[in-house]
Amino acid sequence: MSRPKVQPPFAPKHLADFPTGTCDVAAHLVETLASWRTATPRVDVNQCTGCLRCYLVCPEGTVSKIENNRVSIDYDFCKGCGICSHECKFDAITMIDGGTA
Ligand code: SF4
Numbered sequence: 001m002s003r004p005k006v007q008p009p010f011a012p013k014h015l016a017d018f019p020t021g022t023c024d025v026a027a028h029l030v031e032t033l034a035s036w037r038t039a040t041p042r043v044d045v046n047q048c049t050g051c052l053r054c055y056l057v058c059p060e061g062t063v064s065k066i067e068n069n070r071v072s073i074d075y076d077f078c079k080g081c082g083i084c085s086h087e088c089k090f091d092a093i094t095m096i097d098g099g100t101a
């Protein structure tokens with residue numbers, strides 16, 4: 001249930017080294033993404049049931065499970081897309097205006 005490890009940026013030396021498809025190596029976070037976030041998800045731990053739907057749908061892999069079946073968001077990498085909030089069936093994630101966690 002651990003989130004992807006941050007990897008140092010990969011600098012291709014040859015054409016064949018460039019990734020195809022997605023721009024990053026799959027499942028690896030390479031740099032912080034939070035600087036351009038315009039909305040920030042907040043988890044209400046009292047509403048959260050620990051269903052982990054947000055963990056499954058977050059495209060950035062920034063949601064992780066913590067103690068007592070609750071979830072935590074790594075704001076260094078959250079883009080503020082709002083998918084987790086939209087998909088939470090228990091209204092436990094609210095998107096707050098602004099990029100500050
Ligand atoms: S989807 Fe909602 S209820 Fe489920 S773990 Fe995430 S925040 Fe908690």
Ligand code: SF4
Nearest residue numbers: 058078079081082084
């Ligand atoms: S707002 Fe988007 S990037 Fe941030 S935790 Fe939710 S799904 Fe992941």
